[in-house]
Amino acid sequence: MNIAEIITVGDELLIGQTVDTNSAWMGMQLSMRGIRVNRITSISDRREEIIAALDEALGRVPLVLMTGGLGPTSDDITKETLAEYFGTRLVMNQEVLEEVTTRITRRNLEMNENNRRQAMVPEGCRVLANHAGTAPAMLFEKDGKLIVSMPGVPSEMKHIMQEHVLPMVAAMTGGSTIIHRNIMTFGTFEAKLAERLEGFEKELPAMVKLAYLPAHGIIKLRLTGIGDNAELVRRTEEEQVRKLYSIIPDVIYGEDEVTLEETIGKLLLDNNMTVSTAESCTGGRIASMITSVPGSSAWYRGSVVAYDNSIKTRVLGVDPAVISSYGAVSEETVRAMAEGMRSLASTDYAIAVTGIAGPTGGTPGKPVGTVWIAVASAAGIVAEKHRFADDRQINISRSATYALNLLRKQIISR
Amino acid sequence: MNIAEIITVGDELLIGQTVDTNSAWMGMQLSMRGIRVNRITSISDRREEIIAALDEALGRVPLVLMTGGLGPTSDDITKETLAEYFGTRLVMNQEVLEEVTTRITRRNLEMNENNRRQAMVPEGCRVLANHAGTAPAMLFEKDGKLIVSMPGVPSEMKHIMQEHVLPMVAAMTGGSTIIHRNIMTFGTFEAKLAERLEGFEKELPAMVKLAYLPAHGIIKLRLTGIGDNAELVRRTEEEQVRKLYSIIPDVIYGEDEVTLEETIGKLLLDNNMTVSTAESCTGGRIASMITSVPGSSAWYRGSVVAYDNSIKTRVLGVDPAVISSYGAVSEETVRAMAEGMRSLASTDYAIAVTGIAGPTGGTPGKPVGTVWIAVASAAGIVAEKHRFADDRQINISRSATYALNLLRKQIISR
Numbered sequence: 061m062n063i064a065e066i067i068t069v070g071d072e073l074l075i076g077q078t079v080d081t082n083s084a085w086m087g088m089q090l091s092m093r094g095i096r097v098n099r100i101t102s103i104s105d106r107r108e109e110i111i112a113a114l115d116e117a118l119g120r121v122p123l124v125l126m127t128g129g130l131g132p133t134s135d136d137i138t139k140e141t142l143a144e145y146f147g148t149r150l151v152m153n154q155e156v157l158e159e160v161t162t163r164i165t166r167r168n169l170e171m172n173e174n175n176r177r178q179a180m181v182p183e184g185c186r187v188l189a190n191h192a193g194t195a196p197a198m199l200f201e202k203d204g205k206l207i208v209s210m211p212g213v214p215s216e217m218k219h220i221m222q223e224h225v226l227p228m229v230a231a232m233t234g235g236s237t238i239i240h241r242n243i244m245t246f247g248t249f250e251a252k253l254a255e256r257l258e259g260f261e262k263e264l265p266a267m268v269k270l271a272y273l274p275a276h277g278i279i280k281l282r283l284t285g286i287g288d289n290a291e292l293v294r295r296t297e298e299e300q301v302r303k304l305y306s307i308i309p310d311v312i313y314g315e316d317e318v319t320l321e322e323t324i325g326k327l328l329l330d331n332n333m334t335v336s337t338a339e340s341c342t343g344g345r346i347a348s349m350i351t352s353v354p355g356s357s358a359w360y361r362g363s364v365v366a367y368d369n370s371i372k373t374r375v376l377g378v379d380p381a382v383i384s385s386y387g388a389v390s391e392e393t394v395r396a397m398a399e400g401m402r403s404l405a406s407t408d409y410a411i412a413v414t415g416i417a418g419p420t421g422g423t424p425g426k427p428v429g430t431v432w433i434a435v436a437s438a439a440g441i442v443a444e445k446h447r448f449a450d451d452r453q454i455n456i457s458r459s460a461t462y463a464l465n466l467l468r469k470q471i472i473s474r
Numbered sequence: 475m476n477i478a479e480i481i482t483v484g485d486e487l488l489i490g491q492t493v494d495t496n497s498a499w500m501g502m503q504l505s506m507r508g509i510r511v512n513r514i515t516s517i518s519d520r521r522e523e524i525i526a527a528l529d530e531a532l533g534r535v536p537l538v539l540m541t542g543g544l545g546p547t548s549d550d551i552t553k554e555t556l557a558e559y560f561g562t563r564l565v566m567n568q569e570v571l572e573e574v575t576t577r578i579t580r581r582n583l584e585m586n587e588n589n590r591r592q593a594m595v596p597e598g599c600r601v602l603a604n605h606a607g608t609a610p611a612m613l614f615e616k617d618g619k620l621i622v623s624m625p626g627v628p629s630e631m632k633h634i635m636q637e638h639v640l641p642m643v644a645a646m647t648g649g650s651t652i653i654h655r656n657i658m659t660f661g662t663f664e665a666k667l668a669e670r671l672e673g674f675e676k677e678l679p680a681m682v683k684l685a686y687l688p689a690h691g692i693i694k695l696r697l698t699g700i701g702d703n704a705e706l707v708r709r710t711e712e713e714q715v716r717k718l719y720s721i722i723p724d725v726i727y728g729e730d731e732v733t734l735e736e737t738i739g740k741l742l743l744d745n746n747m748t749v750s751t752a753e754s755c756t757g758g759r760i761a762s763m764i765t766s767v768p769g770s771s772a773w774y775r776g777s778v779v780a781y782d783n784s785i786k787t788r789v790l791g792v793d794p795a796v797i798s799s800y801g802a803v804s805e806e807t808v809r810a811m812a813e814g815m816r817s818l819a820s821t822d823y824a825i826a827v828t829g830i831a832g833p834t835g836g837t838p839g840k841p842v843g844t845v846w847i848a849v850a851s852a853a854g855i856v857a858e859k860h861r862f863a864d865d866r867q868i869n870i871s872r873s874a875t876y877a878l879n880l881l882r883k884q885i886i887s888r
Contacts, residue, residue, distance in 0.1 A: 074511040076502025077687060077696070081493050083516070088490030097488040099523070102497070102514035109513070116530075240489065249581075251546040251588035251608075261548060272547045273486055274627070282491065337779075343765025344758030347779040351757025354833050354866055356781075363779035364789070365751075365761040371776040371819060375789065405785060419768055447580055451606060452768055454629060 064090055064229075065117040066100045069110060069128035069138050070212055073102040082127045082217050089221060093230050094237050095123070105129050110141045114207070122205045125225065128212030130178075130195040139198075142209055143182035146200055150180040153187055156196045163194055192219035199224075237290040241297055243281040243304055244318055245311040246465050250274050253281075253308070260300075260307055267293060268300050277461045278320070313468060320464040321349045321356075327471045328359040328408075335467065336405035337363040338376055338397040340388065341415035341431060345460040361405040366397065376400035389414050389426055391434075391443050398436035398443075409470065410436045411463050415446075417455040429455050433463045435470045442470060478504055478643075479531040480514045483524060483542035483552050484626055487516040496541045496631050503635060507644050508652045509537070519543050524555045528621065536619045539639065542626030544609040546588040553612075556623055557596035560614055564594040567601055570610045577608055606633035613638075651704040655711055657695040657718055658732055659725040660879050664688050667695075667722070674714075674721055681707060682714050690871045692734070727882060734878040735763045735770075741885045742773040742822075749881065750819035751777040752790055752811040754802065755829035755845060759874040775819040780811065780828075790814035803828050803840055805848075805857050812850035812857075823884065824850045825877050829860075831869040843869050847877045849884045856884060 066086055072078040083100045090097055098121050103109040110129070117124045129138030143150050157179035164171050178194050181187055188197035188208070193216040200207040208225055210217045245253065250272050254261075261270055267287045273280040281304065285297040305312060314323045328335060337346045347363035350356050366372040369388055373380045378396040386392040394414050402410035415431030422428035428450055434443040444466060448458045480500055486492040497514045504511055512535050517523040524543070531538045543552030557564050571593035578585050592608050595601055602611035602622070607630040614621040622639055624631045659667065664686050668675075675684055681701045687694040695718065699711040719726060728737045742749060751760045761777035764770050780786040783802055787794045791814040792807060800806040808828050816824035829845030836842035842864055848857040858880060862872045 072685075073498070074501050074514065075505040076498040076500070076511075077685060079493060079495050079498040080514075084487070084490040084493040086490065087488050091489040097490075098518070099527075100488065100494075100514075100516035104512070113513075238489075240491075249583070251586060251592070252583065254547040254588050255586050269549075271485055271549050272545065273491065274545070280491075282486070284485075284489070339758075339761075341765075342762075343770075344753075344761025344777055344779065345765075347753075347758025347781075348756075348762040351759075351779070351781060351831075352867065352870070356757075357835075361782040362785040362789075363758055363777070363781075365758065365765070365777035365779065367761075367765060367771055367777075368775040368819070375776075375778070375818065404789065405782070417765075421771075447582075449606070451629065451633075453766065454606070456766065 062094055063096045063098050063121045064123040064125060065098050065121045067113050067117060067124060067126045068100070068102045068212070069105060069126060070102075071104045071135070073128075074104050082212065082214055085214070085218065086125055086127075086221065089226055090229065091238050091240070093226065095229055096238070105135050105137055107137060107141050107144075110138060111145055114145060118202070118205050118207070123229070124205070124207045126207065126209045127217050130197075130209065130211045138209060139180070139182065142185075142198065142200065142207075146182060146184070146202065148183045148185075151183045153179050153181045153196070155189070156181065156187060159189065159191075159196075160194045188220055188224040190216055190220055191223070192216045197224065237285075237287060237293050239285045239290075239293050239297055241283045241285075241301055242316050243283070243301065243312055244314045244316075245279045245281060245308065246277060246313050246320060246461065248279065248308075248311045250279055253279055253311070256308055257304075260303060264300065265296050268297055276457045313465070319349075319353075320461060320468060321353050324464060324468050324471070325350075325353050325356055325359055327468065331471070333408040333471075334359050334361055335409040335411065336361045336401050336407040338401035338410060338412040339363055339365050340367060340372070340397070340413060341417040342413045342456055342460045342463070343367060343417075345456050346411060346413065346463055349460060349464070361407050364401060364404070372397060376404065387426070389416055389430055389432060391432055391445065394432035394434040394443055395436075395441050398434040398441055402436040408437060409467055411467050412436070413459050413463050415455065415459055417459075418450060418452045431455065431459045431462075433459065433466055435463075435466050437470060437474070439470075439474060442466065476508055477510045477512050477535045478537040478539060479512050479535045481527050481531060481538060481540045482514070482516045482626070483519060483540060484516075485518045485549070487542075488518050496626065496628055499628070499632065500539055500541075500635065503640055504643065505652055506654050507640065509643055519549050519551055521551060521555050521558070524552060525559055528559060532616070532619055532621070537643065538619070538621045540621065540623045541631050544611075544623065544625045546592050546608070552623060553594070553596065556599075556612065556614065556621075560596060560598070560616065562597045562599075565597045566590075567593050567595045567610070569603070570595065570601060573603065573605075573610075574608045602634055602638040604630055604634055605637070606630045611638065651699075651701060651707050653699045653704075653707050653711055655697045655699075655715055656730050657697070657715060657726055658728045658730075659693045659695060659722065660691060660727050660734060660875065662693065662722075662725045664693060667693055667725070670722055671718075674717060678714065679710050682711055691875045727879070733763070733767075734875060734882060735767050738878060738882050738885070739764075739767050739770055739773055741882065745885070747822040747885075748773050748775055749823040749825065750775045750815050750821040752815035752824060752826040753777055753779050754781060754786070754811070754827060755831040756827045756870055756874045756877070757781060757831075759870050760825060760827065760877055763874060763878070775821050778815060778818070786811060790818065801840070803830055803844055803846060805846055805859065808846035808848040808857055809850075809855050812848040812855055816850040822851060823881060825881050826850070827873050827877050829869065829873055831873075832864060832866045845869065845873045845876075847873065847880055849877075849881050851884060851888070853884075853888060856880065
């Protein structure tokens with residue numbers, strides 16, 4: 061019973077009105093408990109589709125988790141279809157009826173035919189009580205295989221998974237363990253990292269697998285350990301993590317899902333230091349990333365978004381002659397911005413960014429994607445020139461993360 | 475060719491490390507062009523799985539769009555598997571090699587074996603150039619059916635869809651038409667809006683459907699018209715859109731996917747006016763939203779992120795006595811911030827926001843979620859108090875959108 065499939069039902073998934081976040085959540089919960097998800101299938105609210113997808117999944121795996129199509133409206137047909145599939149009929153379930161009645165009357169509403177319909181379940185299924193909503197979940201057994209049907213509302217699905225399904229699968233599995241470790245890297249790119257890790261990959265023990273998960277310049281290295289002996293898996297994986305630290309110490313900035321801004325916050329807090337930012341092409345993105353971290357007011361003072369040159373000169377105190385001689389996107393300007401911001405905000409560090417995000421504003425000498433980044437501190441100013449992409453959004457996001465990483469490097473190397 | 479399936483490849487999808495947002499985006503784009511998505515299947519990076527899923531999908535539909543598994547690392551095996559599936563071999567593609575080489579060398583990096591591997595494509599496929607990354611997309615034809623394989627990185631997938639795939643499918647379809655119209659509303663909530671639109675919904679013609687899509691305080695009303703007579707669908711839907719404008723003129727701010735910041739940009743440009751922002755609890759989010767709009771430098775001057783009170787007083791010129799008498803989160807402070815920013819940046823309008831985003835910092839009198847918003851202009855200052863949520867991310871995002879909407883109302887009512 062350590063392999064499963066997920067079927068999500070609903071037209072809204074296929075026309076892109078709703079992103080299927082249920083599957084990812086279920087996949088993570090299952091894999092953390094040693095259940096491998098073989099396939100995720102999203103289908104429409106149509107009888108034949110539901111029957112076909114269920115039939116196929118049960119042909120491959122012994123456990124199928126379904127969400128969606130259990131609502132009170134007429135487009136929700138999963139329950140009727142399951143009754144048909146399992147050769148049974150819908151009957152009124154008194155416990156569910158009471159639960160639904162309580163929920164409805166508590167909201168000062170009157171029970172109607174649709175609400176009553178929610179208390180009908182296929183005869184012979186096991187009802188899994190839904191204390192987060194009005195649609196009950198159902199467990200079916202067929203030829204030793206298990207099928208669970210849950211509502212598609214994420215909060216209700218999660219409730220039913222945690223209350224009923226996960227304890228059940230945990231009891232059934234035993235045996236094999238899957239452990240994930242995530243090593244967060246920045247400042248390199250996938251092909252380069254793969255080259256540096258070629259030997260590491262070749263020597264990986266059979267029970268550990270490596271995946272590269274790049275996003276916005278950050279590459280997450282995911283080690284997945286699988287085996288029957290949980291302790292052995294944990295130890296073997298830990299050895300591989302340590303090996304990674306010895307091979308690519310320069311690009312690892314943290315573990316698990318930690319972000320660059322969280323890492324920086326921790327470093328600054330530990331050293332009782334502060335930072336401020338002066339942003340041109342990133343337009344407040346760095347400030348926004350930093351202030352998304354709860355408690356960032358302890359180490360972050362603020363930002364000047366100097367989108368217009370007049371703000372660079374009047375607020376940050378950049379000499380207008382510097383901008384007119386070297387241009388707004390230049391080493392001289394970014395240095396002056398960082399210095400000006402640091403003194404304006406009286407912080408230990410100041411980040412400055414100026415560049416051409418695009419789509420317009422590029423020149424042959426300074427094409428779209430040209431970005432200068434600087435970090436000022438008591439130790440002086442370091443500045444870096446980058447050439448990112450032709451795409452505005454990519455340029456903004458890369459500039460922000462590279463700037464945060466430059467700060468991180470300055471803090472740890474001080 | 476008006477029915478398709480989507481296959482997303484990657485272990486990270488099955489273990490829930492990555493939410494499959496690609497499928498929803500592709501589903502929406504296809505359905506807007508009259509292509510019905512029959513099924514979405516997510517599978518792991520394993521040869522047999524890829525072959526099985528592709529075989530099954532081609533047994534059901536004439537068009538299969540795949541994403542994922544095209545990276546340069548060894549866990550990416552989609553390309554090799556496709557070559558095998560179509561009975562061909564990988565050959566070096568000179569154009570792709572040049573594109574990859576240009577991208578790599580522009581970043582002052584050296585080409586390595588993994589980069590070169592990215593330029594290998596199955597012989598006989600049509601390469602769809604990827605100007606957003608190094609992995610090329612590929613188009614295969616088999617028994618009159620089409621298969622497209624794209625990178626899984628969302629920005630690259632979107633680029634390839636828009637550049638190559640969507641124009642191609644649009645040319646191929648014909649037949650029944652699906653037309654979506656999106657009416658963007660702000661400043662109300664779903665149950666309230668549904669109440670106001672009860673009569674409208676009852677009178678909707680059979681060929682038009684209405685859906686409510688709420689996100690971050692914005693509720694998108696999507697009208698979907700379906701029928702064989704494209705002109706009739708278009709006309710019927712247009713009538714319904716006009717009806718909506720007559721029922722809820724106060725909350726509609728735009729159409730299609732237009733954002734509040736884009737709407738504001740257009741209004742300011744049309745009036746040759748400018749804006750600046752002074753942000754405390756939103757921490758640069760408003761600036762970041764505004765500067766995500768291409769060309770915003772024409773109407774946006776910049777922001778002061780006054781996260782620390784010292785920035786409010788020293789940079790924005792807020793009287794320290796105002797903060798100590800009324801608090802940093804008060805009508806008096808937000809007014810002073812707006813006024814100070816407007817004069818600092820010399821803009822026609824200035825937005826100011828100050829509040830308690832949480833999780834800490836709340837008091838009985840000013841609980842987490844308390845936010846003051848102001849807009850200053852030549853006509854004076856308007857200020858609003860809001861009480862949003864207990865959640866930091868929701869508070870930041872709601873504060874930002876309500877502030878933008880307050881500005882929009884000031885511009886249109888001037």
